[in-house]
Amino acid sequence: MSILRPFLSRIIRQGRLTVVAPDGAREEFGRPAPGFPEVTIRFTSRRGMRRILLDPRLGAAETFMDGEMELVEGDIMELVGLIRMNAPWDRGAKLLDKTWLARRAEWVKTRIGSINRQRRARANVKHHYDIGNTLYRLFLDDDMQYSCAWWPRPDMTLEEAQAAKKAHIAAKLALASGQRVLDIGCGWGGMAITLAKLEKVEVLGITLSDEQLALARQRAEAAGVADRVTFELIDYRDLAAREAGRFDRIVSVGMFEHVGAPNFETFFRAVANLMTADGVLLLHTIGRFGGPGSTDAFTRKYIFPGGYIPALSETLAASEKSRLIVTDVETLRLHYALTLRQWYARTLAHEAEIAAMMGDRFFRMWCFYLAGATSAFESGGMGNYQIQFARSRHALPLTRGYMVEAEGDYAAR
CATH class of the missing domain: 3.40.50.150 (Vaccinia Virus protein VP39)
Structure with missing residues (x-):
């Protein structure tokens, strides 16, 4: 089982995300749904997968920027869109469940x-x-x-x-x-x-x-x-x-x-x-x-x-x-x-x-x-x-x- 499974299985419900690990193992998340993209990503290193697990937003960006995550089917617009579409703001959904302390830390850093x-x-x-x-x-x-x-x-x-x-x-x-x-x-x-x-x-x-x-x-x-x-x-x-x-x-x-x-x-x-x-x-x-x-x-x-x-x-x-x-x-x-x-x-x-x-x-x-x-x-x-x-x-x-x-x-x- 991929180290990303607990994280991605909570987020991807509609649409299909296929993840290919560095050793070639494949996992699928979600189910096809009208209007939702189907995307396949491949990791070139396990470090890239760990970066996302440790810091999903910044880690995903830097893993993609550094070439440790590649888009096989679809592009980055579809990948980011798929994730966000599964947690729409106007339905009260949250992309990430952060603790009060983590939210407060982000607020302080921003200010x-x-x-x-x-x-x-x-x-x-x-x-x-x-x-x-x-x-x-x-x-x-x-x-x-x-x-x-x-x-x-x-x-x-x-x-x-x-x-x-x-x-x-x-x-x-x-x-x-x-x-x-x-x-x-x-x-x-x-x-x-x-x-x-x-x-x-x-x-x-x-x-x-x-x-x-x-x-x-x-x-x-x-x-x-x-x-x-x-x-x-x-x-x-x-x-x-x-x-x-x-x-x-x-x-x-x-x-x-x-x-x-x-x-x-x-x-x-x-x-x-x-x-x-x-x-x-x-x-x-x-x-x-x-x-x-x-x-x-x-x-x-x-x-x-x-x-x-x-x-x-x-x-x-x-x-x-x-x-x-x-x-x-x-x-x-x-x-x-x-x-x-x-x-x-x-x-x-x-x-x-x-x-x-x-x-x-x-x-x-x-x-x-x-x-x-x-x-x-x-x-x-x-x-x-x-x-x-x-x-x-x-x-x-x-x-x-x-x-x-x-x-x-x-x-x-």
Whole structure:
């Protein structure tokens, strides 16, 4: 009997997982079921099997990354999906039964690791975003939007869905000619440039990534909007001390996940200080369903050090301290899963280039990251929130009709 049998027999009930041990022995777990994948994995060493038993999440990732676990039938997306589908969050299922002490230890590690003072925040950004723009060009859309797309139709291309996302967000900002807009965590500049094209606004995009900054500036020049769109390498906290009350509109897409729970109140205080009296903020962030939690060890170590996915409750509670009014909340449930599957397919299509550039271990790590994220949005406890805030209750129209009208106009363009 495999050392993994007690563990896997508790998890895999539907779908079929076949495990081939280093000596060729085979064991099957689960039973075929509609919609559930059938996957076969082979271990090249017993050490790999022990790593998973000792630390199922991080151990599985590193065993796959190191080539000690190979996919014979199916791929890593199907394997991770099979496991997560057998323990869906919305049915109260748990992937792993951890003791209170283990859960508390993960919580403490997450909180300490996400304190994210300025120097640490810069280092964390460099870890993920300064590994080279070439990698991101290979799997993102043409505009290099590295966040959840918006899929009003399932048959859209990734490029269309990302353009729709930008129109969706722009409509919620209630833009008007002459406004000053701040984009916190501007990425490679796509959102800032788009806003300037949609309306005659001035946009400042800020980032902590040297790679993103250089390309964003080039793209603004190429788009002919460099006179109204500028980019700066600066922490939002430092900007708040310098530019109090300057911005009519603030947008932040996919950056709040890097703030860290200990800094949530600091973030909203900075935003409130940066806004005019009639200012509006649109915050687009990954969020966890249910209450606060912790960041898994694989993500902390390899993907987003210092990162933390917030619960809606703790996000809103932190904003209340700065007297920001929540004027609209939208929950995007499966939109990121659709986006991630597109990124995963493009990553696989460019395996040779990525492996040559970053190495085979990195390629497998990246695939595991995208597969795990996809399963978290399809069956786990993750979704996306778009939260609109205002400083004044009079800052926006009383009904949402203005959003619908503006989004139709922007999408048509």
